[in-house]
Amino acid sequence: MIVRILGEGQYDVSDEALDRLNELDAALEAAVDGGNEEAFRSALEALLEGVRTVGVPHAVDALDESDLILPPADATIDEVRQLLAESDEGLIPG
Amino acid sequence: MSLMKRISLIFRSKANKALDRAEDPRETLDYSYQRQLDLLSKVRRGVADVATSRKRVELQVAQLEQQQAKLQSQAEKALQMDREDLAREALTRKSGLTQQINDLKAQYAQLQGEEEKLTLAQQRLQAKVEAFRTRKETIKATYTAAEAQTRINEAMSGIGEEMGDVGMAIQRAEDKTAQMQARAGAIDELIASGALDDASQLSAGDDITRELESMSSQADVEAELMRLKGLAPGKEPGAIEGGSSAEGEPVVAEQTESTTEGEQQ
Numbered sequence: 001m002i003v004r005i006l007g008e009g010q011y012d013v014s015d016e017a018l019d020r021l022n023e024l025d026a027a028l029e030a031a032v033d034g035g036n037e038e039a040f041r042s043a044l045e046a047l048l049e050g051v052r053t054v055g056v057p058h059a060v061d062a063l064d065e066s067d068l069i070l071p072p073a074d075a076t077i078d079e080v081r082q083l084l085a086e087s088d089e090g091l092i093p094g
Numbered sequence: 095m096s097l098m099k100r101i102s103l104i105f106r107s108k109a110n111k112a113l114d115r116a117e118d119p120r121e122t123l124d125y126s127y128q129r130q131l132d133l134l135s136k137v138r139r140g141v142a143d144v145a146t147s148r149k150r151v152e153l154q155v156a157q158l159e160q161q162q163a164k165l166q167s168q169a170e171k172a173l174q175m176d177r178e179d180l181a182r183e184a185l186t187r188k189s190g191l192t193q194q195i196n197d198l199k200a201q202y203a204q205l206q207g208e209e210e211k212l213t214l215a216q217q218r219l220q221a222k223v224e225a226f227r228t229r230k231e232t233i234k235a236t237y238t239a240a241e242a243q244t245r246i247n248e249a250m251s252g253i254g255e256e257m258g259d260v261g262m263a264i265q266r267a268e269d270k271t272a273q274m275q276a277r278a279g280a281i282d283e284l285i286a287s288g289a290l291d292d293a294s295q296l297s298a299g300d301d302i303t304r305e306l307e308s309m310s311s312q313a314d315v316e317a318e319l320m321r322l323k324g325l326a327p328g329k330e331p332g333a334i335e336g337g338s339s340a341e342g343e344p345v346v347a348e349q350t351e352s353t354t355e356g357e358q359q
Contacts, residue, residue, distance in 0.1 A: 003098075004255065006105075007211060007263050009218055022096060029097040060218055061225040063252030069102040072266070083101050 002058055002065070003051050007072035010064070011055025021050050032080055040077045048073055109258030110251065118239055119246045123230040126250060130223045133257055137216045140264045144212060147271050148205040150278050155198045157285055162191045175312070194281065201274050208267045215263045222256045 001018070004010045013021070024047040031040035048070060058064065071080050165188040172181035229249045233242050 004259065006259050007215065007266075009214075021098075025096050025098050032097065060221040063222060063225055063229060063249050065106070065248075065251045065255055066102065068098045069105045069255075070098055071101065072263075080101075084097075084104060 001067040003055060003068045003070065004066035005048055005051060005070045005072070006075075008048075009060070010058035010062075010066055011051055012058050013051060013055040017050075017054035020054070021047065024050050032077060032084075035077065037077050040080075044071065044073070044075065044080075105258060106251070106255065109254040119243050120234050120239055122250065123233065123246060126253065127223075127227060127230055130219070130226060130253060130257065133260060134216070134219055134223060137212060137219060137260055137264055140267055141209060141212045141216060144205055144209045144267055144271055147275055147278065148202060148209060150282075151198050151202045151205060151274070154278065154281055154285070155195055155202065158191050158195050158198070162188050162195070165191070171314075171317075198281070201277070204270065205274065208270055212263060212267050215260045219256055219260045222253055226253045 001013055001015065002010050003013045003021075024043065028040065028043040028047050031043045051070065071083060075083075165184045169181040169184035169188065172178070172184060226249060229245075233245050233249070237245065
């Protein structure tokens, strides 16, 4: 499946590798819910590093939608909450 | 539902909202392509803006480092003249600059990081926009409007996600740059006002700085004198303190010489 790290691009990740990523994802979710910035930072780093390690960069000129989208590496907990907030605000400026 | 999944769904729906849909789906392709080109020029401007801010910070660091070196030499001169109080003052001002410089260097690194990220985002978008253009022409040439819909949807959502990503990257870079520009503006004002300048220019009215300044020029004169005397043959470098002693020594030497000569005769 295709995983996008925002601000970095898309990676192809095999389904077998997904279990491990799901564990890391759960840790990240707990950190966001708990509002623990420190735990959030290390969980996000672990998750993104996991994707970069098991994933292979997806062809840059492909027009494929990602199956999963992850926050940028330098996102704060507030920014992730903002990403999760349902709003009508578009993502593309201008 | 997992966090990744939630973010993906929300991000995608936001990205899709931004896509224009036209009556004829093939027209949608042209509209979208135009927006992609607009976004590309926006990201190029973004890269240029961040680069401008980075260069500004670089210039400020250079200015402050120059002033730091000036204060260092003022402190050295003050010590040579046994004015520890003035040396201390110059060094205190110098250490105040160190903090500013470190802060600016951190900002510089951050701006450099943003610039690299945006440049890469620009390259990725560029590649996708080119792919989209090819796909668009193929779709328009090959399919009727009715047939084209599915393929158009695929191409649109693929590029929409990339546009959403790049759009966010631009926004983040703009936010960060704006914060730093406000701080850079404050430092420019400080530099212009002379508050961060070397000790001799700093609040030109106060006694310490006036003393430092005159001492600096005095020390410069002494150093120049020392250098000139160093060039003159037969002069001891230590003999520059007072004119009388410097003149006195050779006189004594002459006397000794003449006495020796007298004894020999």
